[in-house]
Amino acid sequence: MGRVTGPFGVLGWIKVHPYTETPASLTRYGRWWLGSNASYAEHEVVQSRVHGTQVLAKLAGIDDRDQASRLKGQWVAVPRAALPGTAEDEYYWVDLIGLTVVNTEGIRLGTVRELLETGANDVLVVEGERERLIPFIRQVILDVDLAGGTLRVDWGVDY
Numbered sequence: 029m030g031r032v033t034g035p036f037g038v039l040g041w042i043k044v045h046p047y048t049e050t051p052a053s054l055t056r057y058g059r060w061w062l063g064s065n066a067s068y069a070e071h072e073v074v075q076s077r078v079h080g081t082q083v084l085a086k087l088a089g090i091d092d093r094d095q096a097s098r099l100k101g102q103w104v105a106v107p108r109a110a111l112p113g114t115a116e117d118e119y120y121w122v123d124l125i126g127l128t129v130v131n132t133e134g135i136r137l138g139t140v141r142e143l144l145e146t147g148a149n150d151v152l153v154v155e156g157e158r159e160r161l162i163p164f165i166r167q168v169i170l171d172v173d174l175a176g177g178t179l180r181v182d183w184g185v186d187y
């Protein structure tokens with residue numbers, strides 16, 4: 029959902045770079061899990077607000093700049109059950125990462141490693157025999173099979 033970029037002020041507030049559709053989306057959650065890899069700790073969000081493209085937050089028990097500084101670099105997560113459902117043909121990025129990408133000829137192009145937000149459209153970073161950048165647009169993405177773990181694309185091997 030986001031990443032802590034550092035402290036804000038001297039009273040324990042943190043700055044978070046959100047990876048949500050809008051920065052305000054992150055402020056809807058009253059509990060965040062902060063951490064990295066498999067080690068996360070739950071924190072109550074006392075207050076939060078949007079500040080430009082960042083989110084500022086005051087977490088319970090984080091009362092000074094030094095405590096807030098120790099959170100820098102940690103990921104912000106919320107439980108899957110707290111997320112709103114998706115509409116048809118809408119996906120959470122985390123669900124796309126790891127899918128096998130196959131083109132219309134049945135050739136495996138690789139695995140989705142990450143997604144990039146470019147402004148014009150989102151882009152899949154596909155890791156295979158080489159890295160491919162594939163736009164996540166209707167003309168290219170033909171089928172997303174989350175249960176089967178595949179993503180079918182109209183994308184040539186030599187693109």
